[in-house]
Amino acid sequence: MSKAEFVVVANRLPVDHDPDSDSGWRRSPGGLVTALEPVMRKADGAWVGWAGKPNLQVDPFDFEGTHLVPVSLSEDEVQNYxxxxxxxTFWPLYHDVIAAPRYRRAWWDSYVTVNRRFAEAAAEAAAEGATVWVQDYQLQLVPQMVRELRPDLTIGYFHHIPFPAYGLFAQLPWRRQVIQGLLGADVIGFQRVADAGNFARAVRRVFHYETKATGIRVPNGDGTTRKTIARAFPISIDTESYIELAQRDDIKARAAEIRENLGNPKKILLGVDRLDYTKGIRHRLKAYGELLNDGRLSVEDVVLVQVASPSRERVEAYMQLRDEIELTVGRINGDRDTMDHSAIRYLHQAYPREEMVALYLAADVMLVTALRDGMNLVAKEYVASRVDNRGVLVLSEFAGAADELGSALLMNPHDIGGLKDTIVRAVDMPAAEQGRRMRSLRKRVRENDVERWSQLFLSALAKAKEPEVGA
Structure with a gap:
């Protein structure tokens, strides 16, 4: 194939290996794939990523109009990198040390090795003067590595998770290397203004570079400098696809069927999360259990549906979390269930988008109680799906979505008393107030969809290609 004018570099390819399908591959359901799919359709691009299985050696191939460049990882690299x-290490550190990060030199060595392999694949796939867009914390060293290999390229990097305050980031033994890696990009995107600010402070503390709103001056090593932009580009969803699904008769019928299967309660509360300690599932269950014990909610009137999709099942902290959540669910249900009603319907599995939209339509209250979240696209999916302008979004102020979705009921998930009051307020909210809030939320989500996110980022990158005035 000819070299690509636009190259996405991500930890995973946008496909999963599927021996049963005709091509041997099927499209992945992940949020990043959904976010970048419209961009890749429009650009004649290439996507560099891991094929998802250790020791899988696959030559580059085309899939649904995108050229895919698989990067192979060994079993050891999957474990270490x-x-x-x-x-x-990075995930807990960047999420406010909710779980303790571990710093292992063998892990770091593997991280450097794998990042270099991704960088080499991207440099090889890119045409002269092409644009390379690196995605997320698994590949923080790639921007600088690509720059060293191909100084002709324009390089973007988007950080999908939070970037921590310097007091936390300073713990990282390899903080200099990480900042240097990120500064290889022409544009570094973050979910929140606060994240971009944290990064700029880290640059000042570690390297003493000049950081301004107009950009960061990065030395080239030959006495000259170049400018790197670091600012917020909040990610979003393909809003129209959720609206279309929510208007389908079969999905509306499925939503009614879900309500019926749950015993037609007066109110359905819904949580949809990866099974992750950052999502505040424990806090949500504690608040809900106490509301049942206090008599402020009853199982005859209210049910909580908790979808917790499997995640990182070989990491110790995740195994412990699953055990703890399932014990809590079992205890609450054991104490509160009746023959006809269940307190919590717990589902440890992932569902296709159609079923998720049916759940969003069935749910009266969406609970997003993240302790720290880069964005949380579930909040936006729920809002997009509520074509009836009903439903209430309860949203943690520690999720990036809180910056945009101010008409939600914002709360602090660490404040269990406050969380309980907010849930009761959501359950009791009059239809007129629901409509007022939901219309405002839907306006934001429709205006700021994933296409606008990618346009804003890519136009900032295109501007970065232009020579500086007076340079």
């Missing part, structure tokens, strides 16, 4: 450094 991915499960270790990415998910047992």
């Amino acid at each position: 991915y499960e270790g450094m990415s998910n047992d």
Whole structure:
């Protein structure tokens, strides 16, 4: 194939290996894939990523109009680079140390090796003067590595998770290397203004570079400098696709069927999360259990549906979390269930988008209680799906979505008393107030969809290609 003018570099390819399908592959359901799919359709691009299985050697191939460049990882690299450094060091550190991060030199060495492999694949796939867009915390060293290999390229990086305050980031033994890696990009995108601010402070503290709203001056090593932009580009969803699904008769019928199967309660509360300690599932269950014990809610009137999709099942902290949540659910149901009504319907599995939209339509209250979240697209999916302008979004102020979705009921999930009051307020909210709030939320989500996110980021990148005035 000819070289690509636009290259996405992400930890995973946008496909999963599926021996049963005709091509041997099927499209992945992940949020990042959904977010970038419209961009890749329009651009004649290439996507560099891991094929999802260790030791899988696959030549580059085309899939549904996108050229895919698989990067191979060994079993050891999956354990050290991915499960270790990415998910047992960076993930907890960047999410306010909700779980303790572990710093292992062998993990870091593997992280450097794998990042270099991704960078080399991207440099090889890119045409002269092309644009390369690197995605997320697994690949923080790639921007600088690509720049060293291909100084002709324009390089973007988007950080999908929070970037921590310097007091936390300073713990990282390899903080200099990470900042240097990120500064290889021409544009570095974050979910929140606060994240971009945290990054700029880290740059000042570690390297003493000049950081302004107009950009960060990064030395080239030859006495000259170049400018790197670091600012917020909040990610979103393909809003129209959720609206279309929510208007389908079969999905509306499925929503009614879900309500009926749950015993037609007066109110359905819904939580949809990856099974992750950052999502505040424990806090949500504690608040709900106490509301039942206090008599402020009853199982005859209210049910909580908790979808917790499997996540990082080989990482110790996640195994412990699953045990703890399932014990809590069992205890609440054991104490509160009747023959006809269940307190919590707990579903440890992932569902296709159609079923999720039916659940969003069935749910009167959406609970997003994240302790720290880069964005939380579930909040936006729920809002997009509520074509009836009904339903209440209860949203943690520690999710990036809170910056945009101010008409939700915002709360602090660490304040269990406040969370309980907010849930009761949501359950009791009059239809007129629901409509007022939901119309405002839907306006934001429709205006700021995933296409606008990618346009804003890519136009900032295109501007970065232009020579600086007076340079």
